[in-house]
Amino acid sequence: MKFIWDTIFVNGSKFVETVGSVKKWNKKKGFLFLLTKNLFVLLFVLKMTSALKFIIIHASELVCVTGNGERYLKGSQMDKLKIIKDGGMAVGEDGKIKDVGKSEYIIKKYEKEKKEIIDLKMKKAIIPGLVDSHTHSIFAGDRINEFEMKIKGATYMEIHKKGGGIGYTVECIRKEKEEILLKELIKYLNRMLKQGTILTEIKSGYGLNLLNEIKMLKIIEKANEIHNIEIIGYLKNIYFIDVFHEKGIFEFKETLQILQCGKKYGFYINFHGDELHYNSSAELASIINATAVSHLEFISNYGISLLSKYLIAAILLPTTAHFLRIHYPPARLLISNDVILALGSDFNPNSFCLSMPFVMNLSCVSMKLTFNEALAASTINSAYALRQSHLFGSLEIHKYASFIIIDHHDWRHIIYQLVDPPIHSVFQKGICVWTKFHPTLLPDHDDHLHRSQLFAEPPLPPSKL
Ligand SMILES: [Zn+2]
Numbered sequence: 257m258k259f260i261w262d263t264i265f266v267n268g269s270k271f272v273e274t275v276g277s278v279k280k281w282n283k284k285k286g287f288l289f290l291l292t293k294n295l296f297v298l299l300f301v302l303k304m305t306s307a308l309k310f311i312i313i314h315a316s317e318l319v320c321v322t323g324n325g326e327r328y329l330k331g332s333q334m335d336k337l338k339i340i341k342d343g344g345m346a347v348g349e350d351g352k353i354k355d356v357g358k359s360e361y362i363i364k365k366y367e368k369e370k371k372e373i374i375d376l377k378m379k380k381a382i383i384p385g386l387v388d389s390h391t392h393s394i395f396a397g398d399r400i401n402e403f404e405m406k407i408k409g410a411t412y413m414e415i416h417k418k419g420g421g422i423g424y425t426v427e428c429i430r431k432e433k434e435e436i437l438l439k440e441l442i443k444y445l446n447r448m449l450k451q452g453t454i455l456t457e458i459k460s461g462y463g464l465n466l467l468n469e470i471k472m473l474k475i476i477e478k479a480n481e482i483h484n485i486e487i488i489g490y491l492k493n494i495y496f497i498d499v500f501h502e503k504g505i506f507e508f509k510e511t512l513q514i515l516q517c518g519k520k521y522g523f524y525i526n527f528h529g530d531e532l533h534y535n536s537s538a539e540l541a542s543i544i545n546a547t548a549v550s551h552l553e554f555i556s557n558y559g560i561s562l563l564s565k566y567l568i569a570a571i572l573l574p575t576t577a578h579f580l581r582i583h584y585p586p587a588r589l590l591i592s593n594d595v596i597l598a599l600g601s602d603f604n605p606n607s608f609c610l611s612m613p614f615v616m617n618l619s620c621v622s623m624k625l626t627f628n629e630a631l632a633a634s635t636i637n638s639a640y641a642l643r644q645s646h647l648f649g650s651l652e653i654h655k656y657a658s659f660i661i662i663d664h665h666d667w668r669h670i671i672y673q674l675v676d677p678p679i680h681s682v683f684q685k686g687i688c689v690w691t692k693f694h695p696t697l698l699p700d701h702d703d704h705l706h707r708s709q710l711f712a713e714p715p716l717p718p719s720k721l
Contacts, residue, residue: 307349309686310372313359316665317381318343320356321636321650328569328640331594334629338650339667342378347657351685356651380680381667383631384651385454385658386612387638390526390550390571390600393448393458394441394472394479397428399605403579412532412580412606413504422462422500425605429462429472438475444603444610445483451611451677452670454658454684455639455648457526457600458489459498484689486658488642495643496547497523501540503533508540515544524643530554531576542566548641550600552585553577560586563595569641570595572633573602574618575609587623598637599630613670613677620671627668657686 322329323338344362346355355362376382402415402424415421429437441458448456458479460472470491477490488495497518501511515525524547529537531551538559541549548569552559553576563570570590577584590597599619603610616630625633639649647656662670663678670677681691 308354308366308369308371309347309349309351310374311344311346311362311366312374312376312382313344313362314378315340315343315359315376315380315382315661316378317341317667318345318356318651319381319383319631319667320652321384321632322652323650325652326636326650327645328567328596328637329632330564330596331591334591334597334632334637335626337628337632343382345382345651345657345659347686349686351656351687353651353653353655353657356653376661379665381662381665382651383660383662383667383670384635384649385660385682385684386452386634387642387644387649388448388453388456388601388603388610388612388615388634389548389569389598389638389641390573390602391456391458391610392461392602392604393444393456393610394437394460394475395425395429395462395605396432396437396440397425397605398608399424402606403608406580421606425462426464430465430468434471434475437472438478441475441479442482445479445485448603448610448612449483449485449682449690450679451613452660452679452682453485453610453612454682455486455642455644456488457496457642458487459496460489461498484684484687486644486648486684488644495524496526498550499527501527501529501535501537502531503535508536512540512544515540515546519544526550526571526641530556530559532582538563538568541568547643548598550602551576552590553582555586555590557589560590560593560595563590564593567596569598569637571598571600571638571641572619572623573600573607574615574623575602575607577622578618579607579609584623587619587625591625591629596637596640597629597633598641599633600638611677613679614674616671617674627671630671631667656684658684663692 318340320338340358342359344359345353346362346366348354402420405415458476460469463469463472473491476487480487480490497515499506499511499514515527519525525544526546526548528551529535529549531553534554534556537549538555539562542562546568548571550571551573552570572585572587574584587597599615601610601612601615612634616634619625619630620627636645636649639645648658651659660682661680663680681688
C-alpha cells in the first residue's frame, strides 16, 4: 500500500515531496493506523489545496498562454495565445492557481474569503514566469578576450584549436574553489530572476572528469536550495544527458554511444546538435527518441520533418548566432512544419546573456518570430522541453502561480523595451520573490540561508502596486 504526500507547503516557500510506503503492518492496528493517517493526510491536503492565499485582479491583460491544459503549442497555435482582458487569478496557500478568469468573476467568487487583494487597476499586465531551457550558468573565468578575437574575425573553432573556448573554461572550473563557484552562480541566478526567469536548466559539463562533474552538480544543488529559481540539473534532479555533437568534438557514433548509455540509466535526452555544421543531429535525435535538441542552426529539411513527427522540441538559442555571427536557426521553417519550438539563453562564457526578454527580442528581430510565438517558446514550450509543462509555463488551474507583473498595460513591452524590460515583480509559487520596490530581496550569496528562511514573510507591497 502506498500513499503520497504531494507538494506540501512548508514555511510558505519550499515544497517538499515525500513518498511514504507502508509495507508490513499488523492487520487490525495497521488498518486503523492507515485509516487515521490517510484521513489526516487527506484533510491536510484538502485544507492546504482549498485555502485561498490572495486574489490578483484587474490585470489589463492576463496572458495565460494556454487554456486547455496543452503541454505545448506548435504551428499556428503558437501565435494564438489565451489572453484575458481585465483578468484575475485566485492563488492558493499551496502556491498553485485555484482559479483564472475575468476580474468580475474572480471578485464575485472569492470576495467573501477576505484575503489579500492585489489590484492592478488595469495598469499592469501579467505573463507566466519565463523558462530558460538551456544554460551553462556555472563556470569560472570569462572569455572576454576571445569575444574580442571573434569581433576581429576569428571563428569559434579557430579559438578552440588554440586551447581557448571550452578547454579554457574547463581549466578554470577545475582550479576554482566550490564556494567561489557557488557565489558566482547565485549572483547570476539573481540577475536571471530580475529578468523574469523562474525555471531554468543548468548543466554540468565543464568538469570533464568525474570529480569535477560531481563538484559542479553539488554546487547547482546547493544553489537550488538557496535560490527561488527552480533548477533542473542538480545531483538529485538530473533528468537530462547532453553531448556536444559537433565535427571534431563528439562525432555521430560517439554521440550515439554516450546518449544510449544515458538512456539506459533513465535520462531524458537533450543534446547540442547541428550547431556549427550539419551533423544529422535531428536524425540522431529521432533514432534515440530524444526529448529535445538544442541549437539546430544547420538542421536539414528531413531533420525538421523528424522533429515534427516525434514531438521532439527544438530549443533555439539565438544568442549563439548573435555572438558568433553565424546564421540563425530556421525558426520560421520549424514553426511552419509544426515543430515544438522553445527558446533558451545558452548563458555561458561564450555567449554571455542570461536575459530571456532579450532572447525573445532577438528571436523576433532576427528569426522573425511574432511576439506571441516568442512568448509561447519561452514559457509553455520551454517547460515542455524540460518535461515541466504540467507545472509551469502557463497560467492555468493547478499549475504553479509563477508569474511576472509587467509595469505596463501592454504585455508586449517586455519584448519591446530592450535591456531594461519593465518588470514590476516576479512571483514564484504564489510568493513575491522579487519586486522593484524591494530590490534587496534577493539572497545574499554570503549567507547560505535556506530560501524558506529568506522568504518566510511574503513581501507583497499591495499599497505600492
Ligand atoms: Zn549550450
